[in-house]
Amino acid sequence: MTPLLRVANVGVRFGGIVALERVSFDLEAGQMLGLIGPNGAGKTTLFNCLSRLYTPVEGDILFEGASILDKAPHRMVEIGIGRTFQNLALFARMSVLDNVRVGGHHVARSDFFSDALHLPWVRRQDHALDEIAWELIDYLDLHAVAHRSVADLPFGLQKRVELARALAVKPKLLLLDEPAGGLNHVEVDGLGRLIRRIRDERNVTVLLVEHHMNLVMSVCDRVVALDFGRKIADGTPAEVQRNPDVIAAYLGTAA
Amino acid sequence: MEATPAAIEATGAATPSVVRLPPAQAVIGGITLARWRQLAIIACVIVALVIPFVVKNFFIFQLTLALVYALAILGLNLLTGFNGQFSLGHSAFYAIGAYTAAIMMDHWDVAYYWTLPVAGVVCLISGFLFGLPALRLEGIYLALATFALAIAAPQILKFSPLEHWTGGVQGIVVIKPDAPFGLPLSSDQWIYFFTLAVAAVLYVCAVNLVNSRTGRAMKAIRDNAIAAGAMGVNVSLYKSLTFGVSALYTGIAGALGAVVAGFVAPDSFTFTLSIQLFVGLVVGGVGSIPGTLFGGLFALFAPNVAESVSKGLAGAVYGVILILVIYVMPSGAAGLVRLIVSKLARSAR
Numbered sequence: 191m192t193p194l195l196r197v198a199n200v201g202v203r204f205g206g207i208v209a210l211e212r213v214s215f216d217l218e219a220g221q222m223l224g225l226i227g228p229n230g231a232g233k234t235t236l237f238n239c240l241s242r243l244y245t246p247v248e249g250d251i252l253f254e255g256a257s258i259l260d261k262a263p264h265r266m267v268e269i270g271i272g273r274t275f276q277n278l279a280l281f282a283r284m285s286v287l288d289n290v291r292v293g294g295h296h297v298a299r300s301d302f303f304s305d306a307l308h309l310p311w312v313r314r315q316d317h318a319l320d321e322i323a324w325e326l327i328d329y330l331d332l333h334a335v336a337h338r339s340v341a342d343l344p345f346g347l348q349k350r351v352e353l354a355r356a357l358a359v360k361p362k363l364l365l366l367d368e369p370a371g372g373l374n375h376v377e378v379d380g381l382g383r384l385i386r387r388i389r390d391e392r393n394v395t396v397l398l399v400e401h402h403m404n405l406v407m408s409v410c411d412r413v414v415a416l417d418f419g420r421k422i423a424d425g426t427p428a429e430v431q432r433n434p435d436v437i438a439a440y441l442g443t444a445a
Numbered sequence: 446m447e448a449t450p451a452a453i454e455a456t457g458a459a460t461p462s463v464v465r466l467p468p469a470q471a472v473i474g475g476i477t478l479a480r481w482r483q484l485a486i487i488a489c490v491i492v493a494l495v496i497p498f499v500v501k502n503f504f505i506f507q508l509t510l511a512l513v514y515a516l517a518i519l520g521l522n523l524l525t526g527f528n529g530q531f532s533l534g535h536s537a538f539y540a541i542g543a544y545t546a547a548i549m550m551d552h553w554d555v556a557y558y559w560t561l562p563v564a565g566v567v568c569l570i571s572g573f574l575f576g577l578p579a580l581r582l583e584g585i586y587l588a589l590a591t592f593a594l595a596i597a598a599p600q601i602l603k604f605s606p607l608e609h610w611t612g613g614v615q616g617i618v619v620i621k622p623d624a625p626f627g628l629p630l631s632s633d634q635w636i637y638f639f640t641l642a643v644a645a646v647l648y649v650c651a652v653n654l655v656n657s658r659t660g661r662a663m664k665a666i667r668d669n670a671i672a673a674g675a676m677g678v679n680v681s682l683y684k685s686l687t688f689g690v691s692a693l694y695t696g697i698a699g700a701l702g703a704v705v706a707g708f709v710a711p712d713s714f715t716f717t718l719s720i721q722l723f724v725g726l727v728v729g730g731v732g733s734i735p736g737t738l739f740g741g742l743f744a745l746f747a748p749n750v751a752e753s754v755s756k757g758l759a760g761a762v763y764g765v766i767l768i769l770v771i772y773v774m775p776s777g778a779a780g781l782v783r784l785i786v787s788k789l790a791r792s793a794r
Binding site: 241243262263264265266267268272273275279280281282283284288291292293295296298300301302305306307308312315316319355359 | 650651653654657658659660661662664665667668669671672673674675676677678679680686690732
């Protein structure tokens with residue numbers, strides 16, 4: 191069976207610096223894969239390749255068996271890849287509801303002309319989009335703040351808005367870029383439960399880039415570790431945790 | 446900012462039975478905000494309909510021109526306020542609209558009302574084409590590129606090989622239309638109502654647009670272009686189309702301006718006009734549609750008021766007015782209204 195996502199020998203260079211070197215792994219549908227590594231290991235670089243912000247100089251990325259490298263970044267949602275961002279990338283001056291609606295942008299079709307005239311078929315579409323958005327707002331308990339501007343919300347709520355927006359894409363694969371960043375321990379536990387619930391209840395495969403080892407170890411089925419752009423480990427959380435290269439990468443060698 | 450654990454982990458399962466209320470409506474003086482808004486719109490419409498029967502023709506003419514400016518500022522606002530792109534070149538689109546209308550009327554005897562859609566389409570295409578290279582420019586660099594457009598426009602209009610069409614330095618004189626169907630209206634009154642009707646349609650379209658899927662995509666690009674792209678918004682397409690639609694609005698305003706003023710000349714469309722529109726945008730409120738009406742009034746009347754205070758120091762007086770206005774309403778007239786409304790709502794509670 192073809193895996194949902196196959197990263198095959200992906201290499202990225204910035205000038206003379208090798209950011210990723212022949213990194214390969216598969217992600218099966220329904221799995222939750224954690225991508226770990228110290229700062230500068232290439233996690234976010236790989237992530238940006240997956241959402242087509244960077245193009246690898248070598249290798250290929252296959253989604254459901256087809257290469258994504260010939261597609262523009264805004265086409266990623268159409269094939270079923272949604273994402274969140276490392277330091278939140280919300281539409282700050284828009285309401286929570288509108289942020290989530292933008293997540294459903296590709297579900298509807300309209301243009302400047304039909305929207306300016308507010309034609310009947312546009313109205314029907316808006317209705318369908320609203321259903322999607324409100325269902326997610328209910329799902330993530332954002333009802334009380336639905337009409338508030340995102341910029342006015344506390345950080346934790348903003349994270350949930352970003353999750354709701356990514357889910358409005360109706361992704362098969364959800365890319366989460368350091369979701370635990372800026373949260374305290376209690377909050378991280380809550381986040382872990384939430385991510386698992388989303389995976390189980392909404393049928394999404396999750397690729398989680400994370401610094402926070404406890405979160406990765408407690409929620410992921412599999413972990414891939416990167417260091418200096420190379421893959422140094424791939425296995426269950428327990429295996430990866432015991433891997434001497436991983437320990438060395440995180441704690442430094444005793445050399 | 447402290448967030449409780451519950452702020453991260455959504456507690457409830459989906460509760461679709463919850464009634465989806467609109468934003469909590471503030472109540473002022475026993476009337477909801479939405480109703481106040483309706484009342485304000487009705488009041489404005491009544492005033493707009495009655496005013497040409499109680500003031501002198503020259504004042505009607507000025508009001509018409511203010512409306513034309515408001516429309517041009519609305520075009521600029523769609524670009525800047527809702528899409529985050531800057532332009533100091535909108536005087537060029539205004540000029541293209543005005544000359545399209547004037548040339549059609551002068552050379553081919555086309556009726557003034559048919560010139561508006563043509564001017565709109567010509568500007569839509571010019572704006573879209575200009576928007577394509579502008580995609581590579583952000584913020585102040587885009588401002589500079591559009592500034593070049595504003596500088597070039599009047600000279601191109603004076604350029605002698607084009608004189609046959611543009612009338613060169615002299616420009617083109619357009620005959621002011623009279624009221625049709627024997628309506629008992631003066632020419633100024635009729636042009637006022639005609640402009641009012643066109644503006645009303647275009648304002649309704651703009652409100653529809655910014656509250657639609659397209660409008661949300663425009664605003665998403667303004668707030669975070671990379672995230673907008675990741676959510677499936679074709680950023681380059683929306684940016685260049687927004688440039689086109691913005692130019693369309695300003696171009697139709699230009700065509701109306703040609704009809705209202707009765708002539709077009711290159712020196713009416715210098716860089717100063719771009720700045721006037723920009724000032725109107727900021728004073729009315731960036732990102733506010735009703736604010737553009739105030740912006741239009743300000744763009745037209747503030748220089749006149751300054752001149753009536755002191756002929757010799759009109760520029761200085763205008764500067765003082767501008768500084769005072771920005772001091773009193775740092776986020777424009779729209780921001781001031783929002784502030785007053787929220788204060789009233791709080792004290793009413």
